[in-house]
Amino acid sequence: MTAPPPATRRRRATRARLLDAAATVFAERGLGRTSIEEVCEAAGFTRGAFYSNFASLDELFFALYEQRAGRVAEQVANALAGPGERTIPALVERVVSALSVDREWTMIKAEYFLHAARHPDAAAALQRHRHAVVEALVPALRDVVDLTALPGKMRTPHTLARAVVTVHDGSTLDLLLDPDPDAHRQWLRALLTALLEGRD
């Protein structure tokens, strides 16, 4: 590990602007078709700024994913831990509104999956964030779900949490095709309640 640069106020600001610009450009163009220059232009810099902050596009992409995935994990944890009705529909509702909606993020996440499929270290980071979400889900599920009403293979909170994540990932792909966020949320809601209530 090389010592990180001092991170002055100015430096932090340009990093942030580069990350925001990168989010837009990656979502629009895809990681593989994004040039360093495009990101810089979107951020209002020249490449000098980029090379002063990152060594490669991949590094920037990784930083972006870490930042955004962290935010999402936080949102989910808050939605689950916070006060409110502790019933399945209420819980599903809170998770759904914490998770979905953002098309830009959906695109970036999908790009990152593909990236991770080719880069084991990126995959490790993804697994970490996934795991964090699962861990946040487990206690909530244990509280609320009647496990005995579920099919055999779903009867541990951990497995069930993993299933929630998988189902969410699947429905995420729908959002890529049909940009209507409401339709997507309804479908996700339907899937999750079906998964959690073994029977009506």
Next chain:
Amino acid sequence: MTAPPPATRRRRATRARLLDAAATVFAERGLGRTSIEEVCEAAGFTRGAFYSNFASLDELFFALYEQRAGRVAEQVANALAGPGERTIPALVERVVSALSVDREWTMIKAEYFLHAARHPDAAAALQRHRHAVVEALVPALRDVVDLTALPGKMRTPHTLARAVVTVHDGSTLDLLLDPDPDAHRQWLRALLTALLEGRD
């Protein structure tokens, strides 16, 4: 529509070789980072052959997707329509082995999703193939699944079929992270049976 070229024997062969090579290269490098030259080299051609058969990489990618998605849809339809035990586990097993396993195809499909998110005509093709799979699932599900045992929002065969596809797509992303095909198949099997048996 411009008239398609005569498609002599030779032409068909080089098209096929280009498609096969493209599958490998796209899976390894990603659509956005693949150059025309790379595909040609992998196929043992020069760019002359490429430009004689396709106008752009995107066009080649589209042709590739159509070809492979068609094959998969066919496999699924056969697996469902063919003879054999008509119980949930047996059906799930047949669908799972028809669908998953192939990492290369999984990568290409994920790439194509992202591509479709940016290109409405590509999205339309994807929806068509999806729809074909759903339609193949519907009658089988109607035969085998006890719909009354399912949660309310899953009680039509069509909705249920859509859910099967969504769940499969979600578990597909797992395969990208953990290249072990057996683990992936087990998980997919568990999810699908949980979805179809409302209760054990």
Next chain:
DNA sequence: CTCTTTCGATACATCAATGTATCCGATACA
């Protein structure tokens, strides 16, 4: 077998993106 057509190879011109080396202005600090 010959003639014609088709298809892929080759060569070329162009362009876009990359990384680096250098410079100058802004910022932090005394």
Next chain:
DNA sequence: TGTATCGGATACATTGATGTATCGAAAGAG
């Protein structure tokens, strides 16, 4: 406010990918 350092801009050399125009060999027709 003066000064040293840091960070972003600029200029440059290099590379790789693209598309086109042209050529020669292989396939198909007679």
